[in-house]
Structures are given as structure tokens and as C-alpha cells.
Amino acid sequence: AGATAGVLGKTVASPLSRLTILMQTGGIQGAPTDAVGLTRHILRTDGLRGLMRGNAADILRQVPYAGSQYIAYENLKQRLSGTGLGKTPERMISGGLAGAASIALTYPLDMVRARMAIQTSDNLKYKSILHAFRRIYAEEGGEAFYRGCGTAIAERFPNMAINFGAYELFKSYMNDVGIHGIVASLLCGGLAGIISTTACFPLDLIMRNLQTGSGRQTPFQVMRQIYSNSGLRGFYRGLTPQIIKILPYTCTVWIVYDRCKQFMHFEVR
Template sequence: MKKSSRENVKTFIAGGVAGCVAKTTVAPFDRVKILLQAHHQHYKHLGVLSAIIAIQKREGFQGLFKGNSAQMIRIFPYAAIQFTSYEFYKPLALNTFGPGHISRLVPGALAGLTAVLFTYPLDIIRARLAFQGSDTRIYKGIIHALSCMITEDSGIRGFYRGITATIFGMVPYAGLSFYCFETLKVQLLTNAPEIFGSDNPNKENSKVLSIPAKLMCGAISGAFAQTVSYPLDVVRRKMQLAIMYPPEQQYLFRSCSSTLKYVYIKYGVVNGLYRGLTVNYMKAAPMVAVSFSTYEVMKQFLGLDTAVSR
């Protein structure tokens, strides 16, 4: 059934709010992940918790949230577009492939791809603001970073540096995130509604996942999806931040494949392609859990149908 314009607006708002709440919740871990992925000179030798402590000592508590304002500017439209796109693609996939695994996997992948293409330049700006330290400051803020990238970093082309790695990584990540969440939701509400379900406030004789169950499904989905797509996330960050680390520029500006090869040869698998994975688990699992949970709660709050689809 085709959604009305009002329902689409509600879905857009629900997705945007969900993204902002989730990203703010894990902002400190997100910054640490970026610093470790890109081998920042002050923090590359540290672990997750020691890096958090070091950031607070060097930059203050606000240092843990550096780049988060740019993140919010990016994440609201990103999450809003992603969830709205997902709701748009879901019935199309169902009509094309019929009920089953493919119809739950394809909409998430296409939704992630759509959101990335619309908001990628803001992701680069946020990453660069998060990467710089208090004593290695290059950009004064979002507007300054924007102007510098236009004049000093290949113009508009610079805004899409690393986009190939992002697309290759986002398709399996978003696809698996939505797929796992929807699959777990169906299984729990079908097989154990009395344990994991609660009454749907918008529909009689209907169940929705309880908040603890939403959080659990989201955490599992996020951890699994990140494990599969993480190496390409490292490549994406390396390419985005290469201009801020001159010694590696000649290796990281070429292409997704050459950057992947460079990271593997120089740093290996554990300390290279999966560098920062621990902090990513600490970040991704609660982030996806909060994101999906907030989205589902917002849908209920706004009166959108949250019935289970198979």
C-alpha cells in the first residue's frame, strides 16, 4: 500500500531523530575509532579505554565529542533518508522477490546506498574535524573545513574521496543490519511473543517488540554487519583523511584497491584492516541498538504502523 505524504514525513522525522540519538550516544567511541583507524600520532599506540582517558587529558571532556556537531548535521538527513528509503524499497522488494530473505536484505542495502550518495560530503567534513587534535588543528569549524576542501582538496572531487570504499562497505553493512534486525524481530514475535513482545498501542491484537528486545536485536545486527564490512570502513577513513597525514598521501589518494593493498601490506590484518574493531564493537552494537529501537518507538509515537512483515 502506497504511503501518504504525511506518513513519509513522519517516517523521515522518526529516522532522523533515531540517527541523532544513536550517534550522540556513541560519539566518544566514534571519535576514538577514527583516531585509531587513521593512526593518529598521539593516540595510535593506545587502546580504546586508554585513548579515551588520553583525549580527556589532552583535549578535555569536550574532545570526546569533537566533530559531533558536524555529525548531527550529517546524521539527521542520512538516517532520515536511510529509513525513509528502506520503507520505500521494502514493498518493492516484496513484490519483486516475494516473502523471504532476499526481500529483507535488498531494501536495507539500497537504503544505505541512497543515504550515502546524498550525505557523503558531510561525512568527510565530520571525519576531518574529529581527526584533528587540539595541537594539530587545521580546520576552525564546519564552514572553514568546507571552504578549505573546495580550494585545497581537488574541489568538488575531494568531497567524494573514498566513496567507492564507502559504497562497497555500506551495501553489505546496511543490508545486513536491516536484514538481521527484521529477521530477529519476526522470529521473536512469531515464536515467543509473550517473552519479547508488548501490545501495539496503535493496533489492537497486535504485538511489537519490547524495548529490551529491540535493543538486543539491534546490538546483534550491528555487531554482525560491522564485522563483515569493517575493512572497507578502514579504507574509507584512510582515503578521507589522507590529506591530513602527508607521509601517506601518495599511497592513499589513488583508489580503493590501492589503499586496501597499502593498509594490508604496511599494517597487516589485525593492526590494519581490522584496526579499531574493538572500539567499533563497543560503538556499533549500542549505536544500531539505539537507532533501531528509537526508530521503532518514534514510529509508535507518531502513529505509524509497526506490524511485523515476513
């Protein structure tokens, strides 16, 4: 259920994901910096295919990432039930731990995906996923595949904790007021995604700059550089397409996830 939901969600939101990464990491040289202008530039130079650049690596990552995340979440939620923490804290802790574990498992693919997403058709450094792995390893060593992983985990734990906790909380409320089915999933998924993404976006931006940078900067050095160049606003570059992405991505994920669980006779709590 988790893997299917993750793959479909990422594919639907792939164009907006690439826009977010480009805006987070400085964009394309000579192209507009706003989301609309950048989209037009990509369509003019690379066509529709350009909006999907990096999606293959993202889909390849989603199968183990989403699958392990949701399996871990369900198991952790069951283990924590009855501990006296309360349903919402149990779900938030389960979501945070599941997200952090999945990030560590699949981080090299996410790093390669980011590198491929910032490429342009006239400057293709990496010709394929396998070529990217080989070239990065040859030029930067194996440790490069985990550059920014600590920041990613630091971002993912609160992100998933807030997302899972908010989703389950909103869903419980919807059940109480008699709103069920797809409408409830859309509302709960969208609201949970907006809250968690906005709260954790600065850490995601720092992580993307660590992934795509050629140097060996620390998270604090990247943070100082962003603040020096753009102030506090710099930590929210790319937030607009990321927020817009939430509706198609998060809602697709949760709708498919819930339907798959029902199909496979899991209990939707």
C-alpha cells in the first residue's frame, strides 16, 4: 500500500518537485527565478520531458522508501498503542521514526535524484541513474551519497510526525462530524501536508543544497551562506511550488494508501 501510494503520488507531482529543487538550489543560469517564469523556460528549452527530469530516480527510491515507511508506521503504532501516551502522540512518534528510518535506507537515491533534477539539456553531467552513481563515486567518493543525510533525518522526523499526527487527528474529527470517503481523505491529506511542509521547509532547503553542492560544507555553513545572501526569505525559496504540490501529491498518497489498506483487509484506524 505504501509503495503504490508513494510511486503514484511522486509521479503526479514530479513537475512541481523539480521546480522546488531548482528554486532551492539557485535555479537555472539565465532563467527566471520565479516558479511561473522557470516553468516557461523549461518548457521552451526542454519541453514537457524537462519537467519530469529526475523522476525515474525518485520513483525507484519510492518503492523501498514508502513501503518501509508505512510498514514501520503501522507496526510502531501498534506497539505504542496502550502505552498511555495517547493516540495523537503515538501516531506522531510512529510517523517520525518511520520517516527517519526510510530516509536513511534510501538516501543515496534521493541524492542522485536531486543531482539529476538540477541538470539542463545543454549540460547533462549524468546520463542515467547508473552513470550518476558511478561518476559521483569516482569524483567524490562513497561518502558523497550521504552528504546532508543528517539534515534530511532532522527534517524528516518532525515532518512525518506532524504529517501523520495531523492527518490522523483531522481524520478522527471528520469521522466525528460525519465526513467520510474521498472528501475526508482530500481535506485531511491537504491540511496535514501544508502544516508539516511549511514547518520543516528550511531544513529541506539546507539538505538540498548539501546534496547538490560540490564542496564539503556543513549544514551551518550553508545556513549562514543562505542568510547572508537572502536573509530569512532565502530559507523559503521554492515553498510556493512545494505547497501547490501538496494537493496532488499528499492527497494522492493518502487516498491510494487508504484504499490499498482496505483492499488488503488492513484495519484503517
